Amino acid sequence: MSEIRDSRKIGTDSSGNEQDKAQAKASxxxxxxxxxxxxxxxxxxxAALGWGFDRLLSTSPWGLIVFLLLGFTAGVMNVMRxxxxxxxxSERL
Amino acid sequence: xxxxxIHQFEITKLFTIGHIGGQEIAFTNSSAYMFLSVAVIxxxxxxxxxxxxxxxxxSVAELSYEFVASTIRSTAGSEGMKFFPLxxxxxxxxxxxxxxxxxxxxxxxxxxxxxTAALALLVFFxxxxxxxxxxxxxxxxxxxxxxxxxxxxxxxVLIEVISFFLKxxxxxxxxxxxxLAGHIALKVFASFVGMLGAIGFIGWIGAILPLGLTVxxxxxxxxxxxxxxYVFTILTCIYLNDAIHPGH
Numbered sequence: 001m002s003e004i005r006d007s008r009k010i011g012t013d014s015s016g017n018e019q020d021k022a023q024a025k026a027s028x029x030x031x032x033x034x035x036x037x038x039x040x041x042x043x044x045x046x047a048a049l050g051w052g053f054d055r056l057l058s059t060s061p062w063g064l065i066v067f068l069l070l071g072f073t074a075g076v077m078n079v080m081r082x083x084x085x086x087x088x089x090s091e092r093l
Numbered sequence: 094x095x096x097x098x099i100h101q102f103e104i105t106k107l108f109t110i111g112h113i114g115g116q117e118i119a120f121t122n123s124s125a126y127m128f129l130s131v132a133v134i135x136x137x138x139x140x141x142x143x144x145x146x147x148x149x150x151x152s153v154a155e156l157s158y159e160f161v162a163s164t165i166r167s168t169a170g171s172e173g174m175k176f177f178p179l180x181x182x183x184x185x186x187x188x189x190x191x192x193x194x195x196x197x198x199x200x201x202x203x204x205x206x207x208x209t210a211a212l213a214l215l216v217f218f219x220x221x222x223x224x225x226x227x228x229x230x231x232x233x234x235x236x237x238x239x240x241x242x243x244x245x246x247x248x249x250v251l252i253e254v255i256s257f258f259l260k261x262x263x264x265x266x267x268x269x270x271x272x273l274a275g276h277i278a279l280k281v282f283a284s285f286v287g288m289l290g291a292i293g294f295i296g297w298i299g300a301i302l303p304l305g306l307t308v309x310x311x312x313x314x315x316x317x318x319x320x321x322x323y324v325f326t327i328l329t330c331i332y333l334n335d336a337i338h339p340g341h
Contacts, residue, residue, distance in 0.1 A: 023163070030324045033267065041263035045255065074256035078263070089235045089257060090335035 031082065038078040046071010098280040102204050102273070123208070126200045130190040138185075157185065161326065168330035172337050179219070180333075183212060184326040191272060191318030195311065203321075204272040206265065213265035216329050224336040264328055271321050275314045282307045 050067030054060040080086040106119040137157075141150040161181045165173045173180075187203060194201030203209055224232050236253040237246070285303035289296040 026320065026323055027327065029320060030327055033271075033320070033324055034263075034328070037263050037267040037270070038259070041259050041266055042256070044266070045259055045262050049255070070252055070255055071259075074252050074259055077252065077256050078259055088335065089253065090338075092234045092238065 034082050035079055038082055039075040042071045042073075042075015042078060043068065044071070046074070098277045098284070101200070101276060101280060104205075122200050123202055123205065126190065126193065126202050127186075130186055130193060130202065133189050133193070134185045137189075157181075164323075164326060165330050168327060169334040169337060173330060173333055176219075176333050179216075180326055180329055183216070183329060184322055187212070187268065187325055188319060188322035191322060192315070194272065194276070195314050195318060201272050201276055203268050204276060206269045209265040209269040210261070212268075212325070213261040216264065216332060217261040220332045220336045223333075227336060260332065264325070268321050268325055271317055275310075275317050279307065279310050279314060282310060 046068045047064065049071065050064035053063035053067060057063065077086065081088055104121050104123055106121055107125060108120050110118045110120055112118065137150065138154050141154050142148060144151060147155055158181070161184050162174070162177065165177060165180055169176070190202040193199055194204065235257065236250050238249060238253065241249050282303045286300045286307065289300040289303065292299075
């Protein structure tokens with residue numbers, strides 16, 4: 001939560017000159033572009049992992065089902081981290 | 094004009110450099126455009142003069158330095174500036190090669206997943222190695238959230254590990270997919286103009302709409318070319334920041 005508040009503060013503070021505004025706009029678009037691809041990457045990697053698991057151990061279709069769901073979960077977590085709703089992994093160090 | 098929208102991404106061999114283990118190492122059109130991008134960047138950064146009152150091109154060179162430097166300072170702090178050469182090279186290479194790719198009949202280097210994957214893996218391994226160097230084995234705490242009951246901890250750790258290894262995937266797929274999709278859309282709309290124009294006078298009137306869309310899409314592609322380079326750069330900075338300042 002504190003991260004959201006911080007980013008809001010940054011958003012209101014940068015009402016200075018034109019270049020700051022342009023950079024804030026670009027980084028807002030950058031965040032928007034990131035959100036969708038994080039989720040897609042999660043599902044794709046989950047599917048690929050599951051497919052490879054099944055091929056190696058011939059456990060079809062269970063590997064695909066399990067890893068697709070795990071990949072989806074990881075993707076949703078990354079989306080939440082990008083949006084600043086959830087603590088980042090690096091905060092645990 | 095080739096109507097096939099995928100044709101523009103074809104890799105063609107220009108000449109053979111040599112053989113390594115029975116595998117042909119060829120100099121392709123992709124390599125040629127990579128060299129072209131590097132040449133353009135070198136010209137821009139080295140050949141535009143060092144006058145006190147900068148000319149137009151010198152201003153562009155100075156602005157690109159200021160832009161990348163302020164991006165690094167705002168996301169990774171001033172300690173991140175030791176990675177400035179890496180981040181600046183990545184930004185300039187992606188930005189210039191994307192902009193070159195918009196020119197008709199050229200090849201877009203970053204429209205191939207292997208190129209973007211190589212760039213993203215470079216960043217990923219630098220962050221990984223630097224993270225281990227800075228934190229030692231404590232780096233593995235990345236995957237273990239605190240306060241999770243022991244019976245679901247294996248599952249949570251598995252999800253955390255997958256989510257960590259997603260970073261280079263989303264990092265590379267984003268750039269690749271945006272460039273690929275943008276260029277295919279551009280080509281499809283442009284080929285509508287040719288097809289409708291072949292019908293006759295009514296076709297000429299009908300071709301106004303796709304022609305206008307092609308112009309608009311080209312403008313959008315210029316924005317996307319720059320923005321994707323920026324997204325790649327800012328993500329590099331965020332990942333570097335995670336390694337430089339753990340716990341923030």
